[in-house]
Amino acid sequence: MPRVVVSVMPKPEILDPQGKAVQHALPKLGFDGISDVRQGKRFELEVDGELTDARLQEIHDLAEKLLSNPVIEDFEVVVHEDTLP
Amino acid sequence: MPRVVVSVMPKPEILDPQGKAVQHALPKLGFDGISDVRQGKRFELEVDGELTDARLQEIHDLAEKLLSNPVIEDFEVVVHEDTLP
Numbered sequence: 343m344p345r346v347v348v349s350v351m352p353k354p355e356i357l358d359p360q361g362k363a364v365q366h367a368l369p370k371l372g373f374d375g376i377s378d379v380r381q382g383k384r385f386e387l388e389v390d391g392e393l394t395d396a397r398l399q400e401i402h403d404l405a406e407k408l409l410s411n412p413v414i415e416d417f418e419v420v421v422h423e424d425t426l427p
Numbered sequence: 428m429p430r431v432v433v434s435v436m437p438k439p440e441i442l443d444p445q446g447k448a449v450q451h452a453l454p455k456l457g458f459d460g461i462s463d464v465r466q467g468k469r470f471e472l473e474v475d476g477e478l479t480d481a482r483l484q485e486i487h488d489l490a491e492k493l494l495s496n497p498v499i500e501d502f503e504v505v506v507h508e509d510t511l512p
Contacts, residue, residue, distance in 0.1 A: 343462065349469050364470070364493070373489045375482070377428065378473035384434050385449070388463035397460070404458045408449070 344393040345422035346401050350410040351382035385409055386422065393421065429478040430507035431486050435495040436467035470494055471507065478506065 352358045358380050365379040385405075389397060402419050410417040437443045443465050450464040470490075474482060487504050495502040 351469065351471065361470075367493065368489065371489075371493060373485065373493070375475040375485075376472050376489075377475050378471075380471045382469045382471075384436065384467045384469040385446075386436065386463075386465045386467075387461050390460040390462050400458065400460075404453065404461075408452065408456060408458070 344389045345424060346387045346389060346393070346398070347420045347422050348385040348387065348401070348405045348409050349382065349418045349420070350385070350405070350415050351380060351417075353414055353416055356414045382415070383409070429474045430509060431472045431474060431478070431483070432505045432507050433470040433472065433486070433490045433494050434467065434503045434505070435470070435490070435500050436465060436502075438499055438501055441499045467500070468494070 352361075360381040361379040364381060365376065368374070368376050368379070387401065389401070391397075398419065398421075405417045405419055406412060437446075445466040446464040449466060450461065453459070453461050453464070472486065474486070476482070483504065483506075490502045490504055491497060
C-alpha cells in the first residue's frame with residue numbers, strides 16, 4: 343500500500359520553545375556541537391489504491407488544512423521511499 | 428552548516444492515539460481513502476563543523492538517548508538533502 347510522509351515544521355521566523363529546550367539540554371547531557379534544534383511533526387499516511395497526481399494533490403490539501411497551521415508552520419509532502427517504483 | 432533530520436515514530440505494534448484521532452477526523456472533513464495515519468516527531472539539528480562518521484554516530488546516540496524512547500519508538504537519522512554534496 344502506498345505511503346506518504348507529511349513533515350510539518352515551525353516556520354524559521356517562529357520561536358520554537360520545544361526545539362530550544364532540547365538544544366539547551368544537549369550540552370548538559372554531554373552532547374556538544376549542535377548549534378540549533380527545531381522540533382516538528384511527522385505523519386505517515388497509508389493511501390488506498392493508486393497514488394495518482396490527483397491523490398497527491400488531495401493529500402497536499404489535507405496537509406495544509408488539517409495537519410498543519412499555515413500561519414506558523416511549513417509542511418512538505420513526500421512519497422515514502424518504500425512506495426517509489 | 429550541515430543539517431541532520433531525526434525522525435521518531437511510534438513502533439508499529441504500539442497504539443498511536445494521535446494518529447488514530449487524525450485518521451477518524453479525515454472522512455468527516457471530506458478526505459477519504461486514507462487507511463492509516465501514524466504521527467511522530469521530526470527534529471532538524473544544525474551541526475557545527477564537518478559531518479564526519481564519528482559526528483553522525485554521536486547524533487545517532489543522542490537520538491537514541493534523548494530524542495526517542497527506544498521502548499515504544501523507532502528513530503531514523505538522515506543527513507538533510509541541503510547538506511548532501
